[in-house]
Amino acid sequence: MVEPGFSYEARGQVLVIHLPKELDHHNCRSLRYETDLLLAENYVTKIVFDFSKTVFMDSSGIGVLLNRYKQMERSGGKVSLYGAGAQILRVLAIGGVGKLVPQYDSKEAAIADAL
């Protein structure tokens, strides 16, 4: 439960955000600040969310995803995700993110789409 939240990986202009095991309000708190810093300091045209380690997400995760989506949309960028399991897919669908953010099985596919 004290697990640190996120790790970030830069792939050219693609920012890959590796999400924690539990994506709830507690673990989402630092994400906004950290991604805002990264987006301000780097030229990022795509954000790719990695759900492969994530087993739980609630509406806090939806808030984070929608906000990044809006941010990237404003700058003409894209957002995609990969590695989402059953619970995550259901939450994405109910949260209305399923239609906005394309979902892939692998990181390479998610990055390829974003380009």
Add this chain to the structure above:
Amino acid sequence: MGYGVNADDSLKEEASQREDSKKEVLRMEIESRSENEEFARVAVAVFMSRMNPTMEEIDDVKTAVSEAVTNGIIHGYQGKEGIIYIEAAVEGRELSVSVRDKGVGIRDVKRAMEPMYTSDVTGERSGMGFSFMEAFMDEIEVLSEPGKGTQVIMKKQIGR
């Protein structure tokens, strides 16, 4: 689903504390710290495992409990110290979960439950908490009174 404006502790609590032989109950009090959100939903998930739920049913309940507890921490206690009271009960195939805080309460419950309504100004909250509770549980009732607190009571049939 129902709306109410009475967070009076007495009635609901007394009713739930009358021991019913067929009813099994979990009661816990947690501090209103975000670290405890995971503990709360996992504890309820372990408690309901006696009903032989599917993985999907467990996930549904965990998500709903997470939403209710997060609301108590963020909105009920406004990030300040307080206690969240959680009670889960199994009776036959029905699981009921009550999440209660003694925080600021909600002036307009109906409005607070509207999809996408949020009092948050950072833009980081989706406003989907109550919608999620409704989507993942069969029934939800919200009782609240400004200055006294809020109680969310959710029910779900397991193993249909």
